Structure formats: structure tokens, C-alpha cells
Amino acid sequence: xxxxxxxxxxxxxxxxxxxxxxxxxxxxxxxxxxxxxxxxxxxxxxxxxxxxxxxxxxxxxxxxxxxxxxxxxxxxxxxxxxxxxxxxxxxxxxxxxxxxxxxxxxxxxxxxxxxxxxxxxxxxxxxxxxxxxxxxxxxxxxxxxxxxxxxxxxxxxxxxxxxxxxxxxxxxxxxxxxxxxxxxxxxxxxxxxxxxxxxxxxxxxxxxxxxxxxxxxxxxxxxxxxxxxxxxxxxxxxxxxxxxxxxxxxxxxxxxxxxxxxxxxxxxxxxxxxxxxxxxxxxxxxxxxxxxxxxxxxxxxxxxxxxxxxxxxxxxxxxxxxxxxxxxxxxxxxxxxxxxxxxxxxxxxxxxxxxxxxxxxxxxxxxxxxxxxxxxxxxxxxxxxxxxxxxxxxxxx
Amino acid sequence: xxxxxxxxxxxxxxxxxxxxxxxxxxxxxxxxxxxxxxxxxxxxxxxxxxxxxxxxxxxxxxxxxxxxxxxxxxxxxxxxxxxxxxxxxxxxxxxxxxxxxxxxxxxxxxxxxxxxxxxxxxxxxxxxxxxxxxxxxxxxxxxxxxxxxxxxxxxxxxxxxxxxxxxxxxxxxxxxxxxxxxxxxxxxxxxxxxxxxxxxxxxxxxxxxxxxx
Numbered sequence: 001x002x003x004x005x006x007x008x009x010x011x012x013x014x015x016x017x018x019x020x021x022x023x024x025x026x027x028x029x030x031x032x033x034x035x036x037x038x039x040x041x042x043x044x045x046x047x048x049x050x051x052x053x054x055x056x057x058x059x060x061x062x063x064x065x066x067x068x069x070x071x072x073x074x075x076x077x078x079x080x081x082x083x084x085x086x087x088x089x090x091x092x093x094x095x096x097x098x099x100x101x102x103x104x105x106x107x108x109x110x111x112x113x114x115x116x117x118x119x120x121x122x123x124x125x126x127x128x129x130x131x132x133x134x135x136x137x138x139x140x141x142x143x144x145x146x147x148x149x150x151x152x153x154x155x156x157x158x159x160x161x162x163x164x165x166x167x168x169x170x171x172x173x174x175x176x177x178x179x180x181x182x183x184x185x186x187x188x189x190x191x192x193x194x195x196x197x198x199x200x201x202x203x204x205x206x207x208x209x210x211x212x213x214x215x216x217x218x219x220x221x222x223x224x225x226x227x228x229x230x231x232x233x234x235x236x237x238x239x240x241x242x243x244x245x246x247x248x249x250x251x252x253x254x255x256x257x258x259x260x261x262x263x264x265x266x267x268x269x270x271x272x273x274x275x276x277x278x279x280x281x282x283x284x285x286x287x288x289x290x291x292x293x294x295x296x297x298x299x300x301x302x303x304x305x306x307x308x309x310x311x312x313x314x315x316x317x318x319x320x321x322x323x324x325x326x327x328x329x330x331x332x333x334x335x336x337x338x339x340x341x342x343x344x345x346x347x348x349x350x351x352x353x354x355x356x357x358x359x360x361x362x363x364x365x366x367x368x369x370x371x372x373x374x375x376x377x378x379x380x381x382x383x384x385x386x387x388x389x390x391x392x393x394x395x396x397x
Numbered sequence: 398x399x400x401x402x403x404x405x406x407x408x409x410x411x412x413x414x415x416x417x418x419x420x421x422x423x424x425x426x427x428x429x430x431x432x433x434x435x436x437x438x439x440x441x442x443x444x445x446x447x448x449x450x451x452x453x454x455x456x457x458x459x460x461x462x463x464x465x466x467x468x469x470x471x472x473x474x475x476x477x478x479x480x481x482x483x484x485x486x487x488x489x490x491x492x493x494x495x496x497x498x499x500x501x502x503x504x505x506x507x508x509x510x511x512x513x514x515x516x517x518x519x520x521x522x523x524x525x526x527x528x529x530x531x532x533x534x535x536x537x538x539x540x541x542x543x544x545x546x547x548x549x550x551x552x553x554x555x556x557x558x559x560x561x562x563x564x565x566x567x568x569x570x571x572x573x574x575x576x577x578x579x580x581x582x583x584x585x586x587x588x589x590x591x592x593x594x595x596x597x598x599x600x601x602x603x604x605x606x607x608x609x610x
Contacts, residue, residue, distance in 0.1 A: 120467070123417045129435045168469045169416065169438040232472045270441035270473055279440070342460070345444045 018044045021052075030055055030062040036298035042291050042362065049287065050185035053178075054213065056298040057220040071213075078157075078212035085160045086153050091115045114160070117167055121155050128172045131282050131354065137195035138283065141183070142176065144199055146207060151175055154215045158222070168229045170271075171222075173278040177287050178217050182210045192284050224297060224314035228274065235313055239273045239322050240266025246326040250371065254333045261341040265329065268348040272325050276317060281353055285361045289324065292365050296320045323368035323375075328353075331364060404448050405455035408573050409462070409480055410566075411510070413502050414487035415495040416466030419521040422556035423487065424463045427566050432556065439465045441473050449567060454574040459566070471505070478509035483516070483573045485565060490520040490553060493534040496543075503547060515576050517569040518544045520553040523560055 014022070021044060024035045036056055043049045054060035061070045086092055091114035125148050130139060141147055151172060159167035177191075184194040186206055202210075228235035244265050248255040258265065272280055277289055293316035300315035313319060329336070332351070336344055353360075412420040416438070425433045428445045443463045450456050462481070464474035478484075486502050488495040499518065506514055520540050526533035537553060544551035550572060554561035 120416060124438045127436045127438060129437050169465060169467045170440045172438075229469065231469070233469065237472070267442060267473065267477070274440050279437070342444075342446055346446075349443055 014046070015044065017041070018046050021047050025051065025055075028064055030064075032056065032058075032062055032298055032301075036295040039291050039295040040299070042288055042358070045190050048185055048188070049191065049291070050181050050213075053181065053290075053294055054217060056294050057217055058298075058301070059213070059216050059220055074216055075209055075212040078215050079208065081157050081161070081215075082153055082211075085157050089114050089118075089156075089160075091118045092156075113166075117159055118152075118156060120169070121152055121159075121167055121172070124169055124172045125151055125155075128176065129279075130176065131279060131286070138180070138192065140196050141180070141194050141199060144196060146199065147179070147183075150207065150211045150214070151179065154211060154218065157215060158219060162222075162226075164231075165222075165226060165229045170274045171229070173275040174221070175214070175218055176278055177283065177290055178221075179210075179214050180283065181287060182214055182217070186210060191287055221294075221317060225317045227313075228318070233274075235318060236270065236273050237266065238313065239318060239325075240264075240269065242322045243269055243273075243325050243329075246322060246371065246375070247329060249375075250326065251330045251333055254330060254337060257337045258344075261339075261344060263341060263344055263348070268345060269325055269329070271349070272328075273321065276321070277324075280351055281356060281361070284358060285353070285356045288358045288361045289365070293317050293320060320368060320372060323371040324364055326371065327364045327367040330367075403456065404458040406457040406574065406577075407460065408457055408482050408570060409460050410483040410485065410569065411478055411481045411506075412461065412463045412485045412487065413474075413478075413506065414466055414485075414519075415489070415492075415498050418466065418487045418489040418492070418495050419556050420466065420485075420487050421463055423485070423519070423521060423554065423562060423565070424461060426556045426559055426562045428461075430559075438467075439463055441465055441470060442477050447566075449570065451567075451571050451574055453571070454578065457570050457574065459570055475505055475509045478506060481506075481510045482514060482577070483569050484510065484514055485517050485519050485569060486549070487519045487521050488535065488540075489522050490526045490535045490540075491522055491532045496520075496535040496540065499543070503549075513576065513580065515569060515573045516547075516549045517565055517572075518549045518551040519565050520551075521556060523553040524555040524558045526553075527555075 017038070021035075021038055024030065024038055025047070032055065035052065039052050039056060043052045051060065055062060059074070061067050094115075095118060126143070128142055128151070130142065154175065155167055155171060158171075159165070180194055181191045183202075184191040184198070186202055187198055189198065222229070225235055227233075228239075244255070244258075247258070247265065276293075278286055281289065296316035296319075297314055298316075328351075329348075332347075336347070339347060412424060414420055421436065421439050421443070422432055424443075424445055425431060428447050442465070445461050445463065446458060447461070448456060448458045462477045464470070464477060484506055486499055486506070488499055490496075503516065506516065518540060520535060520537070540553075541551050543549075550568060552561050552565050552568070554565050556562060
């Protein structure tokens with residue numbers, strides 16, 4: 001695999017990057033850091049993004065011989081959770097099967113919250129939407145009854161196991177990129193090409209495995225950004241403040257314009273950060289962005305994750321995502337600076353990113369990377385003039 | 398949505414109420430004359446605007462903030478109540494819990510919005526109750542009584558059939574105008590019989606609880 005292996009006579013040679021990926025994946029024990037470095041620049045279409053993400057997220061063991069046992073054990077573990085928390089839930093038992101009406105409004109002590117939980121998830125799932133752009137086929141996958149049921153159980157089990165957070169609207173969106181990547185991988189297809197025909201050939205067992213994998217992967221991601229979704233959403237507030245601060249440093253005219261018009265990015269960009277860009281970018285762009293965010297976290301986990309690791313949030317889904325959001329806002333800066341409060345607010349809540357491709361995302365990621373380096377080397381760049389209270393709202397405007 | 402339309406007043410309005418009572422649908426019906434093409438749960442806040450002529454008082458531009466109904470988003474959404482002069486407090490006529498929570502929502506508004514905020518209570522999904530009366534969980538009289546006790550305006554509406562949608566928004570805007578012109582003592586505009594604002598009547602929530610459900 002090393003270097004330029006002899007290419008198959010008829011097929012064109014694999015691109016260099018793909019070869020390096022294959023080499024990194026082909027070893028007995030994967031070097032997570034080396035893989036993360038490669039994945040930072042995107043996972044090539046020829047490779048299994050699912051496998052790469054799972055390795056980087058720390059779900060799939062790095063050592064090959066441990067893999068099948070470990071995955072089998074984790075899947076069993078999830079199915080057990082599903083039995084005890086979902087299937088045995090009085091709320092679920094009392095409700096008609098997914099998709100046909102709502103659970104009853106009242107129940108016994110302590111179980112009411114599960115009724116409410118189930119009802120909310122069932123309200124939100126049918127209206128989980130991909131950002132305009134992907135094919136109708138992909139939307140049909142999301143609407144598919146079996147997929148809806150799968151998402152319901154994953155979200156329900158996660159919520160019950162995380163009472164400090166529970167289900168928050170928008171987590172259904174967060175689940176989408178993972179789910180579509182995992183699903184398509186079952187037939188070695190790129191995530192954008194999943195369709196109902198693919199679902200039709202997936203047996204219950206295979207789907208149950210996807211469900212378990214999906215659960216553990218989303219759990220990994222959310223554990224890094226847990227306080228984005230807890231009471232008062234401190235993590236999201238932190239990101240909003242940092243975002244404003246970064247923009248002030250890199251695009252002062254835009255920052256001044258936003259301020260003069262009374263536009264507060266904490267609020268306008270709230271959905272960007274809460275849904276991890278799923279609502280703002282077409283699926284292909286979103287998974288490309290996630291390649292980098294997942295890789296960024298994996299890189300950091302090798303190095304300084306330790307005693308103090310927790311309070312600075314996720315290196316990928318928080319720190320780097322802030323820089324990405326800043327670059328996205330700055331990308332539109334010339335247009336934004338021509339807009340008044342109203343036009344700008346409407347513009348920001350419906351960004352014209354529907355036509356974005358991987359190229360645009362990669363350009364923005366490149367800029368985000370530069371910013372990260374810049375601010376990391378001189379942290380005082382990010383020091384706001386006033387004290388930066390960690391506390392609740394009352395942001396600038 | 399053109400920036401050049403002229404107006405006499407600019408009012409900030411918020412749409413509040415439990416998740417999935419139909420706030421976004423009401424707004425879409427009012428602004429676009431249609432239901433959202435791809436309905437999704439509102440995350441945080443969403444903004445829309447419309448300029449309308451009042452029956453009395455000229456033209457008003459309404460800046461309307463549609464808020465996420467889920468409890469978790471309260472920290473973000475309540476920051477938007479600031480300087481709001483009007484609110485549509487929405488519940489679902491087919492779900493009693495969404496009505497009993499209205500007392501809580503009023504408390505939120507009182508704490509965060511302008512003290513003399515004008516509130517319109519809206520029982521949405523009237524079409525469902527009409528189609529199948531046994532689905533109705535909140536009776537008109539109970540809601541009207543709750544509104545009367547708390548100084549709210551009240552109507553039932555349906556975003557799906559458009560029933561009363563224009564009315565609830567524009568009645569609210571008119572009342573805000575009436576209220577503010579009265580406050581400034583500029584004119585004695587015709588007062589609605591129930592034109593009482595919530596802020597002046599602080600501690601009435603015991604009364605509402607008994608009516609809820």
C-alpha cells in the first residue's frame with residue numbers, strides 16, 4: 001500500500017490521498033492521530049466515512065482484532081438499553097406505535113416526563129428536514145417509517161439516560177448526518193445516495209446494528225458538547241460570545257455594522273451552533289464539515305485532554321465550529337454591510353448556502369484553521385475588553 | 398418585506414406558547430398567506446415582518462419574533478421579550494396542558510417584556526375542534542374567562558384554514574396603538590371593553606390556575 005503500488009491494469013491509479021488513507025486504515029492498530037490528520041482535510045468518497053468517523057470518535061476500536069467483539073458487545077449493550085428504557089417504558093407501551101397518534105397526556109408518578117418526551121420526539125421527527133439541495137430520494141429516506149422509528153428510539157434512550165439534558169429540539173437534526181453516513185455505508189455507498197431502495201434491502205438485523213452504532217456515535221459527539229443543551233445552554237452562550245468577539249477582531253467593519261443595526265449574533269447564529277450546521281448546509285457540505293470537526297476533536301484528545309479538558313468545550317464541535325461560523329459570516333460581509341437590521345436578520349436566518357459545495361466549505365475551513373492558529377498563539381486576541389462573564393444572556397446589544 | 402415601505406409606528410411583537418401549538422404556522426399564514434412549505438421545529442427565534450394599515454392610527458410595521466416553545470430555549474427566547482410591546486400567547490385547543498401553561502408564559506412575559514405589554518391569547522387549531530368536537534380539550538368559555546381575569550384579548554383561530562389569523566395579529570396591533578396613544582394622552586381612542594394590560598394586574602395567577610384545563 002505504501003507509495004505508488006502497482007495500479008490495476010485497467011483502473012486509473014488511486015489518488016495519493018486515498019492511498020494514504022488506505023495505508024492508515026490497513027494496519028493492525030490504527031494510529032488515531034495520523035488518521036485524524038488525514039481526515040481533517042476530508043474523507044475521500046471512495047472510502048468508508050462511517051469507519052473513519054467511528055474510529056475517530058473512539059467507538060470502533062483502533063486495534064483490528066478487537067473490533068468485531070467490541071462492536072458486538074456495544075450493540076448488545078444498546079439493545080439492552082433499548083429493551084429496558086424504551087420498550088419497557090410505560091409511555092411507549094401506552095402509546096400507539098410510532099407515527100399513529102400521541103401518547104396519553106397523563107400517567108403515573110414520575111412517568112409523565114416520559115410521556116412528554118415521547119410526544120415531543122414524535123412531533124419533531126416527521127418534520128426533520130434536510131437543507132434544500134439533496135435529492136428527494138434522501139428526504140424519502142428520512143421520512144421512511146423504519147428510519148423514523150430508529151431515530152425515535154435513539155433519541156428517547158439518549159434522553160432518558162441524560163436527565164440533565166433530556167431531549168432538546170434540534171437533536172433530531174444533529175442525528176441526521178450520522179444516520180445517513182451509517183446507513184449508506186451498509187451498502188458501501190456515499191451518504192448522499194441513500195434512498196428508499198437501499199432501505200428496502202436492509203434487513204431488520206442490519207438496521208438494528210445501524211441503530212446501535214448511531215446511538216453510540218451520537219452519544220460520543222454529544223458528550224463533548226453536553227452543556228450546549230443543558231439548562232440555560234451555557235455552551236451555546238459561550239459560543240455566541242466568542243463568535244462576536246472573533247468577528248470583532250477579524251472584521252471590525254462588519255462587527256460595527258452588526259452592532260449599529262442591533263443584530264446580535266448570539267441569537268442569529270443560535271441555530272447554526274445548536275444544530276451543528278445541519279440546517280444551514282446541504283448534506284454533502286455538512287458531512288464534509290463534520291469530517292474536520294470530528295478529526296479536530298480526535299487530534300486534541302490525543303494531546304492535552306486531561307484534568308482541565310472539560311470546561312473549554314469540544315475542540316471540534318465548539319472551538320473550531322466558532323471559527324467556521326465566524327468565517328461564514330465574514331464570507332457574506334460585503335453583502336451584510338449593505339443591509340439594515342431587518343434585511344440582515346432575514347438573510348442570516350436563511351443563508352444562501354443551498355448552492356454550497358465541498359469547495360466552499362473547504363475554503364472556509366482553511367480560513368477557520370488559520371484563525372485557530374492565530375488565536376491559539378496569542379490568546380489575548382480573544383480577550384474582550386470587559387470581563388467576559390460566563391453567565392446568562394445580556395449580551396452586547 | 399421591502400425596506401422602503403413607509404410606516405407610522407414600529408411595534409415589536411413576540412409569539413410565545415408551548416412547543417407545537419402552531420406558532421410558526423400562524424406566522425407563516427399571516428406573513429405569506431400560506432403554511433410553511435417545510436415545517437420544522439423552531440430553534441431559538443425566527444424573525445418576520447409585515448407592514449399593515451391600522452383601522453385607526455395610520456400604518457404600522459410589525460417586527461414579529463417567533464420563538465421556540467421548548468422550555469430549554471427559554472434563556473435565549475426570553476432575551477427577545479425585551480422591548481416587545483405585544484405578544485400572541487398561543488395554545489392548542491385540543492391540548493389542555495398547552496392552555497394550563499399559559500399562566501407560566503404570562504409570568505415570563507411580565508418579567509421580561511415591556512410592563513404594559515398587550516397580550517392576545519390565541520386558541521389555535523380551531524379547525525380540529527370544529528371537525529371533531531370530541532377532540533376539543535379547552536372550551537372557549539374557559540379561555541375567555543381566563544383572558545378576562547388577566548386582561549388579555551382572546552380569540553380562537555386556525556392557521557390551517559386561516560380562520561381569524563389576520564384578525565388576531567391586526568387586532569393586537571390596533572390595541573397596541575390604542576394603548577400607547579392612550580398612555581401618551583394624545584387622544585382618547587375608542588377603548589375596547591377588555592383593554593386591560595397584564596402588567597398592571599400583577600398577582601392574579603391563582604385565578605387562572607383554577608380555570609386552566
